[in-house]
Amino acid sequence: MHLKPLAAGLLSAAALVSLTGCVPNAPADPASSLAVSSTDSDCTVSGASAASGPITFDVTNEGERVTEFYLLADDGLRIVGEVENIAPGTSRQLSVVAQPGSYFTVCKPGMIGEGIGQTAFEVTGEAVEVAADDQAAYDEAVTSYTAYLRNQVSELVPLVEDFTTAYKSGDDAKARELFAAARVPYERIEPTAEAFGDLDPKIDYREVDAVAEGLDWTGFHRIEKDLWQPQPGDKNSDDTDAFLDWAPSTPEERTAYADQLVGDIQELADLVNGEEFEISIEDITNGAIGLLDEVATGKISGEEDWWSGTDLSDFKANVEGAEVAFGIVEDVARAKGDDGAAIADSISTEFTALNDLLGSYGSYEEGFTTYRDLTPDQVKELSTQVDALAEPLSQLTTTVLGLQA
Secondary structure (H helix, E strand, O other), X not given: OOOOOOOOOOOOHHHHOOOEOOOOOOXXXXXXXXXXXXXXXXXXXXXXXEEOEEEEEXXXXXXXOOEEEEEEXXXXXXXXXXEEEEOOOOEEEEEEXXXXXXXXXXXXXXHOOXXXXXXXXEEEOOOOOOOHHHHHHHXXXXXXXXXXXXXXXXXXXXXXXXXHHHHHOOOHHHHHHHHHHHHHHHHHOHHHHHOOOOHHHHHHOOHHHHHHHOOOOOOHXXXXXXXXXXXXXXXXXXXXXXXXXXXXXXXXXXXXXXXXXXXXXXXXXXXXXXXXXXXXXXXXXXXXXXXXXXXXXXXXXXXXXXXXXXXXXXXXXXXXXXXXXXXXXXXXXXXXXXXXXXXXXXXHHHHHHHHHHHHOOEEOOOEEOOHHHOOHHHHHHHHHHHHHHHXXXXXXXXXHOOOOO
């Protein structure tokens, strides 16, 4: 978990309604490409407007902290598109197909807080129409992925209920046994949960994230620290003294943390199953990319499940979620010609290689190697394979939307 909402609590199910459209298979107009410079103190976009249709923001991180870039709706809250985990000195692209209207751009160095440099951005011209054959394929993909999301939350609810029941009753051995499994459906659909404002912070923030944003620390990882309690000399993920000011939760506090997590998970399920819940084709493709970003920034470093060491289970779930999203749009990508087929082949090959490598460290049924038992060479091998998949996967959105030149 790394995406930090720009305005916690103000994003509803309706915010998932797509503010962008899709266009027929045609190369992007070079004039729709804008350069973005993100520093630790500013967010500069090379233009304040663009014509409706395909727009690509080439984001370069010229600061010293990992950054994110967002295109927001006219209320300054709803996320139209985002690209995250842009390391210092590197560049990433955000591609959208925008309808006429008013938007905002903003960067978030350090990936915390409300962001900096929020600037008005106008999209001019006529509404973008969608080719009938493309629309039919997009509609089918959206229907399929929506069903997948709803199935995952239906699995998540009872798993979290069983986990929290053990935790608040004091059966720590049972709760530790259930912890990783309870997180799997959540990790498979994490970008969807992150779209609902303050739900992801309440459910899945690590301690360092909550402290950085001045939030009450609750959710999975608050319970995790109770179940794998720090000992004198232990360090938090930010290298601070984990034992300082630490006290195990009282039975009353355990009940409160458990009940809140159950309630927050149920709220997520209700939102995903609600009549107003909608996603776009870009939500699917960008979600796949976002899930691999989760692996690259949290799981691969062992910072996600700092106390339990169950990061590889989350790692596997993120990869599974990304692979499902890719599988749902794979035929659409292949229909975009030889380039689309080549990108789909490359993505498929790299998914197989990554799954094979992960399989050498265990499974959900047998358990995975504890993260702290991995050697530096093993971590590097996993990281290299994630990078090998990230390169073609980063082209999935533009390929599916027919924006490849």
